[in-house]
Amino acid sequence: LYKSFQEIEEYILNNNIMKTIALAGSHDDDALAAVVNARRKGVVRAILIGDEEKTKQLLTSMGEDLEYYRFIDEKGEAEAAKLACSLVKNKEADMPMKGLMPTATFLRPVLDKIDGFVIPQGLISQATVYQYEKEKRLLIISDCAINIAPVYEDKFKIIQNCVTLARQLGNECPKVAVLAPVEVVNPVMQSTIDAAMLSKAAERGQIKSCIVDGPLALDNAVSAEAAKHKNIRSQVAGCADVLIMPDLCAGNIFTKSLVYFSDGLSSGTITGTTTGVIMTSRSDTAANKYNSILTASIQSI
Amino acid sequence: LYKSFQEIEEYILNNNIMKTIALAGSHDDDALAAVVNARRKGVVRAILIGDEEKTKQLLTSMGEDLEYYRFIDEKGEAEAAKLACSLVKNKEADMPMKGLMPTATFLRPVLDKIDGFVIPQGLISQATVYQYEKEKRLLIISDCAINIAPVYEDKFKIIQNCVTLARQLGNECPKVAVLAPVEVVNPVMQSTIDAAMLSKAAERGQIKSCIVDGPLALDNAVSAEAAKHKNIRSQVAGCADVLIMPDLCAGNIFTKSLVYFSDGLSSGTITGTTTGVIMTSRSDTAANKYNSILTASIQSI
Numbered sequence: 001l002y003k004s005f006q007e008i009e010e011y012i013l014n015n016n017i018m019k020t021i022a023l024a025g026s027h028d029d030d031a032l033a034a035v036v037n038a039r040r041k042g043v044v045r046a047i048l049i050g051d052e053e054k055t056k057q058l059l060t061s062m063g064e065d066l067e068y069y070r071f072i073d074e075k076g077e078a079e080a081a082k083l084a085c086s087l088v089k090n091k092e093a094d095m096p097m098k099g100l101m102p103t104a105t106f107l108r109p110v111l112d113k114i115d116g117f118v119i120p121q122g123l124i125s126q127a128t129v130y131q132y133e134k135e136k137r138l139l140i141i142s143d144c145a146i147n148i149a150p151v152y153e154d155k156f157k158i159i160q161n162c163v164t165l166a167r168q169l170g171n172e173c174p175k176v177a178v179l180a181p182v183e184v185v186n187p188v189m190q191s192t193i194d195a196a197m198l199s200k201a202a203e204r205g206q207i208k209s210c211i212v213d214g215p216l217a218l219d220n221a222v223s224a225e226a227a228k229h230k231n232i233r234s235q236v237a238g239c240a241d242v243l244i245m246p247d248l249c250a251g252n253i254f255t256k257s258l259v260y261f262s263d264g265l266s267s268g269t270i271t272g273t274t275t276g277v278i279m280t281s282r283s284d285t286a287a288n289k290y291n292s293i294l295t296a297s298i299q300s301i
Numbered sequence: 302l303y304k305s306f307q308e309i310e311e312y313i314l315n316n317n318i319m320k321t322i323a324l325a326g327s328h329d330d331d332a333l334a335a336v337v338n339a340r341r342k343g344v345v346r347a348i349l350i351g352d353e354e355k356t357k358q359l360l361t362s363m364g365e366d367l368e369y370y371r372f373i374d375e376k377g378e379a380e381a382a383k384l385a386c387s388l389v390k391n392k393e394a395d396m397p398m399k400g401l402m403p404t405a406t407f408l409r410p411v412l413d414k415i416d417g418f419v420i421p422q423g424l425i426s427q428a429t430v431y432q433y434e435k436e437k438r439l440l441i442i443s444d445c446a447i448n449i450a451p452v453y454e455d456k457f458k459i460i461q462n463c464v465t466l467a468r469q470l471g472n473e474c475p476k477v478a479v480l481a482p483v484e485v486v487n488p489v490m491q492s493t494i495d496a497a498m499l500s501k502a503a504e505r506g507q508i509k510s511c512i513v514d515g516p517l518a519l520d521n522a523v524s525a526e527a528a529k530h531k532n533i534r535s536q537v538a539g540c541a542d543v544l545i546m547p548d549l550c551a552g553n554i555f556t557k558s559l560v561y562f563s564d565g566l567s568s569g570t571i572t573g574t575t576t577g578v579i580m581t582s583r584s585d586t587a588a589n590k591y592n593s594i595l596t597a598s599i600q601s602i
Contacts, residue, residue, distance in 0.1 A: 181553035252482035
């Protein structure tokens, strides 16, 4: 069970688990800088797919030796994305990464019904892994970036995706809190209806390898004291490992609040595929980008 | 312009602005402790309405002298709430405060169409005032506790309520960010539709005494660097004073994340009434409760 990104890094370094990134659209200073940083720390190799000349110029300007990389000259965006996926499917690389291209273009070959990745639950979702300093452990928060208004069936799959990620992070039976603004069932709040249904479904064995409880408000999910104040009897309240967001508005604002108002480290990742997929954003910090590469590496083992 | 709760406290103490709380349901250790704390700091007086004997016992057990208070023996919850409101309407007190009773019981006389408080916009809303340490200023966040799924018209009023609060806190023309998960207009995301409408309405002079912009994601609303990364040209992006939440799920989780994952001070308050109204929650910290009393005092001047 990893309790910090540093522990993940140590595991990768000590066990020589160096995964290979297939960077699609490699002539991108931002994504390339993240790859170079991770390469220098010794946690990844990379195949750089894009405008080869521009990519090499960028590497040289970063003082990076070209010999560490394999280059594929492909200037087309869709083609580069497709190539990155093919390399992963052929086991020449372990995880695709988005470079200079729109998200939709990058994800199209990943999600392709015939040639794409294996997506066990039929839904991909985003998860933020947050290093909760106060309690020295990692929290998984989902979905903060992909599914706009997940209904019950989507949240069901988002939980399954998070459980897979939690297990990859060493947690065999994660405690999943389904969040709402309150901890009581209220028929005018859809988030509390979904939460009640999901808890019961897990109790009936419909969702496996985890303990699910909700509705829970954020405070009773993460603070044992707050849960006690409200007299909540729950195996999850106060000690949740996974926080399922009511919708994208809540997830997105929450995860950004962690970045801008707390000092904890975090990573963003894609869940629901059988291998890691890396999509960093220009506005992510360097630490966040590095942690995303670490997380995707663990997802690709 | 107050930049911290300490500045509000100093203003109240230096200008002898000691407001009188009418505590409804005073035989409540938790609310009473908050009143005693504020009384000892010299920022309020209080009239204690409830079970007089129990209230006096509680005060004595806190080592508090009874002579500082006026007592009204009223054991009925609805009656105590009504009495607290009457005292404020008669100018014998300045702001009602919720003690031992359900929120609905406490708010009923406040919202009463005939005998209740003046509610200029016809809607009350909750606001969290957050002391943003990094930038040494106060942020207003709304609504995190009352309006479940505010539609355009509700958000319009929530903005007006926040503008009033911002002015009470010394900000004559607050910058209001209407939040969504993204900063672009997307017809499948209602939060971005509302935000576009509200920005334009403000531009046309329909919302006064403020600058409104949205949709903005949380990062581009509060971080100038994030706004720059996205090439957003806006008078609000990166320097928002007021953050309007898409709905209660987002507002509630965001405000709780500030309490549990950041170390900043905050207060919760009611906006939309012409006087302060204090409703602290048992799970609030002592500092939060004190700051709520300070905020309500400033709203009652």
